[in-house]
Amino acid sequence: MKKIKILLVDDHSLVRQGLKQIIELEKDIEVIGQAGDGEEAISKVQELNPDIVLLDINMPKLNGIHTLRRLKDMNNTIKIIMLTFHEDKEYLFETINLGANGYVLKDAESDSLIKAIRDVNNGNSYIHPSIATDLVKEFNNRGVKEDEDLRLTRREYEVLTLIAEGLNNKEIAFNLFISEKTVKNHVSNIFKKIHVNDRTQAAIYAYKHNIKKI
Numbered sequence: 001m002k003k004i005k006i007l008l009v010d011d012h013s014l015v016r017q018g019l020k021q022i023i024e025l026e027k028d029i030e031v032i033g034q035a036g037d038g039e040e041a042i043s044k045v046q047e048l049n050p051d052i053v054l055l056d057i058n059m060p061k062l063n064g065i066h067t068l069r070r071l072k073d074m075n076n077t078i079k080i081i082m083l084t085f086h087e088d089k090e091y092l093f094e095t096i097n098l099g100a101n102g103y104v105l106k107d108a109e110s111d112s113l114i115k116a117i118r119d120v121n122n123g124n125s126y127i128h129p130s131i132a133t134d135l136v137k138e139f140n141n142r143g144v145k146e147d148e149d150l151r152l153t154r155r156e157y158e159v160l161t162l163i164a165e166g167l168n169n170k171e172i173a174f175n176l177f178i179s180e181k182t183v184k185n186h187v188s189n190i191f192k193k194i195h196v197n198d199r200t201q202a203a204i205y206a207y208k209h210n211i212k213k214i
Helices: 013-023 038-048 064-074 086-098 110-121 129-141 154-164 169-176 180-194 199-208
Strands: 004-009 029-035 052-056 079-084 102-105
Touching: 004 013, 004 038, 004 110, 013 029, 013 110, 029 038, 029 110, 038 052, 038 064, 052 064, 052 110, 064 079, 064 086, 079 086, 079 110, 086 199, 102 110, 102 129, 154 169, 154 180, 154 199, 169 180, 180 199
Parallel strands: 004 029, 004 052, 052 079, 079 102
Antiparallel strands: none
């Protein structure tokens, strides 16, 4: 079994050790490295090539936001899950725009962390339910561009609801009995219509507009 390789990045060693113990209870996930600040994280990513980086927001030398930006500039396909407290929510919108793939609260249940890792590894996004509302409010406050004449087709609406549920293109195709290529085209059209750049932003849009299965 190929394991999901994790790099833990947090300036508190006790937090890292706690996360490591939780993660390594799972047979399909392993921690291959740790870093205590952003600069060390960048070096470790280059050295270890992890599948996913668990990245704290508040750190010395180089905080999580600047580290996220640097890592995405180095490799836009790298998967990054932000580790946050509720009081960090003012930074979350910025990390969305920078391409973060997931958001997990540090005090969340261990099941949430494991689900986030597996979802993100499978190409989906993960937003902890208790901060989804905060993200939607921030999404509103920042005045994300919308078209008053926006019209999603029925199929696009269905695809968007499944994106919001965290399904990848293959899973959406299976659920709707269509090809992955068709799903990919729908996803591209949806992003253009609702003016977002990735699946995380699309999921937040769906939460904001209370878009649910028909």
